[in-house]
Amino acid sequence: MDVLSQLSSGPLYLICGGIIAFVAVISLVFAIRAWRAGLAIGMDRAVLKKVVTSSASFSVLPAVAILLGVIALSGSLGIPWPWLRLSVIGALHYETQVAQGAAEQVGIELSGSAMTAQAFVTIALLMSVCIMWGMILNLFLNRRYTERIQRPQQKQGAGFGDRAMTAMFIGLVSAYIGSYIGAFVSGGGVLSFAGSALPLLTAVFAALAMALFTRLSKREGFRWMEEFSLALAMLAGMAAAVVLSLAGIGGAI
Amino acid sequence: MNREKVIEQYTRRTHILGRIASLVTLILLVGAPFAIGAVLGAMPDLGAAARGFAAVGIVWTVSSVVEFLVYTPMLGSGGSYLAFITGNLINMKIPCAINARDLSGVKAGTKENEIVSTLSIAVSSLVTILVLALGVLLLQPLTPVLQNEALRPAFDHVVPALFGAMAYKYYRKNIKLAVWPLLLMSALFIFVPALQSQTSILILPSGALAIFLAWRQMKKEARA
Numbered sequence: 001m002d003v004l005s006q007l008s009s010g011p012l013y014l015i016c017g018g019i020i021a022f023v024a025v026i027s028l029v030f031a032i033r034a035w036r037a038g039l040a041i042g043m044d045r046a047v048l049k050k051v052v053t054s055s056a057s058f059s060v061l062p063a064v065a066i067l068l069g070v071i072a073l074s075g076s077l078g079i080p081w082p083w084l085r086l087s088v089i090g091a092l093h094y095e096t097q098v099a100q101g102a103a104e105q106v107g108i109e110l111s112g113s114a115m116t117a118q119a120f121v122t123i124a125l126l127m128s129v130c131i132m133w134g135m136i137l138n139l140f141l142n143r144r145y146t147e148r149i150q151r152p153q154q155k156q157g158a159g160f161g162d163r164a165m166t167a168m169f170i171g172l173v174s175a176y177i178g179s180y181i182g183a184f185v186s187g188g189g190v191l192s193f194a195g196s197a198l199p200l201l202t203a204v205f206a207a208l209a210m211a212l213f214t215r216l217s218k219r220e221g222f223r224w225m226e227e228f229s230l231a232l233a234m235l236a237g238m239a240a241a242v243v244l245s246l247a248g249i250g251g252a253i
Numbered sequence: 254m255n256r257e258k259v260i261e262q263y264t265r266r267t268h269i270l271g272r273i274a275s276l277v278t279l280i281l282l283v284g285a286p287f288a289i290g291a292v293l294g295a296m297p298d299l300g301a302a303a304r305g306f307a308a309v310g311i312v313w314t315v316s317s318v319v320e321f322l323v324y325t326p327m328l329g330s331g332g333s334y335l336a337f338i339t340g341n342l343i344n345m346k347i348p349c350a351i352n353a354r355d356l357s358g359v360k361a362g363t364k365e366n367e368i369v370s371t372l373s374i375a376v377s378s379l380v381t382i383l384v385l386a387l388g389v390l391l392l393q394p395l396t397p398v399l400q401n402e403a404l405r406p407a408f409d410h411v412v413p414a415l416f417g418a419m420a421y422k423y424y425r426k427n428i429k430l431a432v433w434p435l436l437l438m439s440a441l442f443i444f445v446p447a448l449q450s451q452t453s454i455l456i457l458p459s460g461a462l463a464i465f466l467a468w469r470q471m472k473k474e475a476r477a
Contacts, residue, residue: 182442203417237414
């Protein structure tokens with residue numbers, strides 16, 4: 001059996017599938033606890049249901065994109081390991097970069113033909129170690145940190161905590177939108193306007209679709225759309241990326 | 254049981270459960286390469302792993318610290334434990350929790366917000382696990398469809414589509430807060446294109462600027 005076949009063999013599915021099942025159980029336990037606690041403190045059942053349906057509908061499209069990451073990595077790392085990494089703890093943008101960097105350190109190319117058993121387990125270890133720090137910080141500091149950040153909020157009044165979180169998210173979105181603008185304007189050289197405009201155009205179309213769905217969802221008969229507006233707007237943005245790409249618009253010059 | 258007691262008990266048990274779950278997941282993830290190595294008859298080259306960590310791991314360690322500092326206040330304790338265990342924060346869990354918070358109308362820093370974000374991240378994780386499990390099960394028939402050249406731009410641009418939609422939602426109501434961070438970030442990425450690969454780290458200064466503007470805005474409103 002060659003290495004790539006070994007990497008997609010039964011025992012590896014069992015190891016990786018077992019860990020995924022463990023994390024699924026943890027997620028289920030957190031969901032049930034949150035639901036029960038919400039009801040116990042007087043939250044409306046309809047609000048909690050809305051959270052569940054909107055979160056589920058929103059997650060499908062990014063999950064399909066993540067599945068593409070599994071497919072992309074399966075050619076060099078087999079199926080079970082990328083399946084585990086991208087189901088649990090991993091991040092789409094992270095896994096390929098770290099796997100590539102790790103393969104270079106091991107002295108091979110990240111490909112199925114070059115892979116050896118020792119190279120694989122070394123790459124797998126490095127992929128695990130590089131991304132575990134968020135969990136370690138949570139393990140030791142979550143309690144102290146969450147207690148500390150709640151204190152100044154109480155002093156400043158409940159209003160600022162909410163504003164600060166909204167502002168933080170605006171900062172996050174701005175960093176990404178700014179990067180799409182930068183990619184277009186300077187992606188092919190500073191101020192050359194020769195970079196790819198497709199990420200920026202996709203974002204613009206998704207924003208326009210979001211505006212449309214937000215307006216529609218305020219009308220009688222379309223209120224159901226509120227929970228699905230983000231997922232639908234993303235779908236519209238992604239469809240725009242396909243159409244623009246087929247029309248030859250937005251790619252790097 | 255009264256509300257305070259429920260909250261106190263829920264928070265205490267969330268920390269216990271979160272710590273146990275994080276520790277067990279850590280052990281499983283670091284142990285998995287060794288378990289796989291036992292099956293394959295080869296153990297990791299620890300020297301190469303250490304060199305690899307020095308080469309690629311440091312950047313991700315800094316990024317993890319930034320993510321912990323930025324996202325924990327957004328998600329609350331339960332949401333944060335779960336989000337760091339299940340991963341895919343920026344492209345899925347954070348926008349999902351923020352969207353759920355908006356739809357439910359709860360305020361940041363409240364117990365209701367923590368419950369909503371925890372529920373939202375848990376559901377999102379379960380959906381991801383389910384989609385990926387189905388995808389792996391149907392990998393043979395699905396691969397040609399998903400890797401179709403015509404569809405490729407759609408899946409390559411999930412994150413821009415997500416942030417475009419979120420930008421409309423947040424900029425519309427807070428345009429004064431959004432202008433300066435957007436201008437600053439655009440200028441940085443235009444004049445220092447190498448920063449493109451460091452977007453996740455630039456969230457911190459961009460967010461700090463937006464928070465400062467929000468604080469100034471609040472002070473102005475208080476004086477008026």
